[in-house]
Amino acid sequence: MLHNIRVVLVNTSHPGNIGGAARAMKNMGLSRLYLVDPEDFPSGEANARASGANDVLDAAIVVDTLEEALTGCSLVLGTSARDRRIPWPLLDPRECATTSLAQVEQGGEVALVFGREYAGLTNEELQRCHYHVHIPSDPAFGSLNLAAAVQVLVYEVRMAWLAAQNQPTKMNKVEATAMLNTQPVTVEELELYYEHLEQTLVEIGFLDPAKPRHLMSRLRRLYGRAGISKLEMNILRGILTETQKAARGESHPRTIPPIDNA
Amino acid sequence: MLHNIRVVLVNTSHPGNIGGAARAMKNMGLSRLYLVDPEDFPSGEANARASGANDVLDAAIVVDTLEEALTGCSLVLGTSARDRRIPWPLLDPRECATTSLAQVEQGGEVALVFGREYAGLTNEELQRCHYHVHIPSDPAFGSLNLAAAVQVLVYEVRMAWLAAQNQPTKMNKVEATAMLNTQPVTVEELELYYEHLEQTLVEIGFLDPAKPRHLMSRLRRLYGRAGISKLEMNILRGILTETQKAARGESHPRTIPPIDNA
Structure with missing residues (x-):
């Protein structure tokens, strides 16, 4: 199911951020990375920061336009740091995750789109998205590192996915409890x-x-x-x-x- | 309230991770950073990765031991990547955040403790923690980048804090708690x-x-x-x-x- 959720990085400047994003994805069980016109890729710095997620980088699909990266997608969610003049349906990362999971459960494909390090997504790119996603940062210091923003969204996707799996984390806890002789007293x-x-x-x-x-x-x-x-x-x-x-x-x-x- | 939640990084190797952690903290409204015996600090690389969160780095308190970093804390939560032989109460990041917020509402101080990049926290350090926190990563590729792990936990803290801002009934709880002399021990x-x-x-x-x-x-x-x-x-x-x-x-x-x- 997680395979049908892709991460799209648009026009990334720093290859370290591409590597950090790949690592965050693999940590959370995602693997499909699309790079729209990256400034520097492939790159040794990306591989260093990927720290073992080289397979995600090796399989990354590099394209020229956002349109190509969205091929086959039925739901597109774009991260947005700022309030825009054009109002758009806005989700927080948790809502983004549940919406994404609901979509793939219905057989759809989902793209999580991240913009440039300093300028984000253009208004035109944002208009290609069904929803905008805003990470609720402190307004006084609102701009997250790109790989950190990817980490937050894919973390929420995994939390939603685990919840959909009949909560296997809770199951493990129960099993662990039984195994570890922590049976409660009467x-x-x-x-x-x-x-x-x-x-x-x-x-x-x-x-x-x-x-x-x-x-x-x-x-x-x-x-x-x-x-x-x-x-x-x-x-x-x-x-x-x-x-x-x-x-x-x-x-x-x-x-x-x-x-x-x- | 967020001021009473500190981030403690133990024996960090890479100054870039200290900078990334500082940025993640400031993004989410946290400011108190403790560094236990960092390998390389202060550092230009930390400042570069902090990307505007230099005030957090400048105010960071460098100490020799974990004990010193926990001074005044009534609740200590340590991140743990692996299953340990000695079982410990385990929280996911969301539970970690609600537990932390509840503690500061009672007048306590909270430490979120992160271990070394490759080795995590020692068993002795983990035993100083009231709870262990595990980020539910893919077991096949479980180890998050240090700054990414900080990002996930402080993001959840901010989500819990924002949720608490919309619940005025919490105020009564605080008053009731104060009256019942249940101030937590340090x-x-x-x-x-x-x-x-x-x-x-x-x-x-x-x-x-x-x-x-x-x-x-x-x-x-x-x-x-x-x-x-x-x-x-x-x-x-x-x-x-x-x-x-x-x-x-x-x-x-x-x-x-x-x-x-x-």
């Missing part, structure tokens, strides 16, 4: 912990049963929101058991000089 | 707690300094994600102090029959 286990904790705090003289104040409820709030795993619970219970032994003089404390914890 | 306070905890665990015989295994890193993970307030920290420190007294035979434990905690 309410009963947590209650047993609070009992053990309260008992221990009384034994070490920190909690006065006659004047409990809000101590246990504060500790419940803290541990309750931490989402403790079974493994962690074993550790916490172990600490309490050893604390009790020490308080009862049953343990054999290590003889090391105390650290000043003030 | 990294320094948390580190002092971990020191105190480790010392205490050794004293009660639960932690063998010769065989520490993963105990402290597991406890860091637990307390790190709990988002401890200053009030709660006072309680936790108090418990440790009383535990030490009990272990040293200095306290007067209450004589009550032990409860079976099995």
Whole structure:
């Protein structure tokens, strides 16, 4: 699906930006790069900045006009840094991504078009776009580096694509959680912990049963929101058991000089 | 509010990446840059790539250690490219942004930490982070350019910030939070707690300094994600102090029959 979304760079001055764009694309799973009349390409600087995404550069299609780069596209989105006199439907990068994904899901092809480093896209080029995309930068310093702008848009495309895949990132998290022994404790286990904790705090003289104040409820709030795993619970219970032994003089404390914890 | 979110670059090799990061930050309205032991800074290349964000570079704070760069922070998020053996709470860039914004709304300070170009952050550095952030790149080509990674995270921060500007109800939350004395602890306070905890665990015989295994890193993970307030920290420190007294035979434990905690 990502294969049907291409990146089009118009009249790029710095080959380093072409390389940076290629790397950003490959990082996010995109591969089709079109270069409209680049000033310096191919270039060693582009390859250096691509940093392993040379295959994207090697497969890049160099054309003379924007029209050629848009061949076969059903949706064209052009980045626009400034407000233009001619009003146009304007999307933010997230809306750009969801609109693009919806288009390729329907069998269409999408072009994300980026203009020149200093001048952006011309009004004529912008009028070839179905939508304009504006990255919501600080108006006082609004112009992003070209490769950085590509990074933002292709990142949003990947986020939208992952969401469309039944959220595989969340799946991995679940699997990882199961594998890493982070199964959460039950309410009963947590209650047993609070009992053990309260008992221990009384034994070490920190909690006065006659004047409990809000101590246990504060500790419940803290541990309750931490989402403790079974493994962690074993550790916490172990600490309490050893604390009790020490308080009862049953343990054999290590003889090391105390650290000043003030 | 964005002023309370800093970007920390650890041991950066290429000054161009420092400049690119500064530009990305200024584009998105962030200004506080910390450089931990950069290889080459200040540098003409950094200024060239900053492309007008020289004020961010000029104000950058250069320090020797990550610890210094985190001074005053209550929430630390570290970018992580790879799966680690020790699992850690993992956020995507969007979750990273909403978590960061929520923290500064509560009066906290946030650090977004980025590692070395080729090696990322060390395990020790990653353990200083409350959360790890992973940019969901293609696993087959997963490593983003450093400035591009900064761009993605600060872009998401700006998107979250813009969204928060349209929600006046957030104001009430801030007031409520302030009233409930839930001001978050700083990294320094948390580190002092971990020191105190480790010392205490050794004293009660639960932690063998010769065989520490993963105990402290597991406890860091637990307390790190709990988002401890200053009030709660006072309680936790108090418990440790009383535990030490009990272990040293200095306290007067209450004589009550032990409860079976099995």
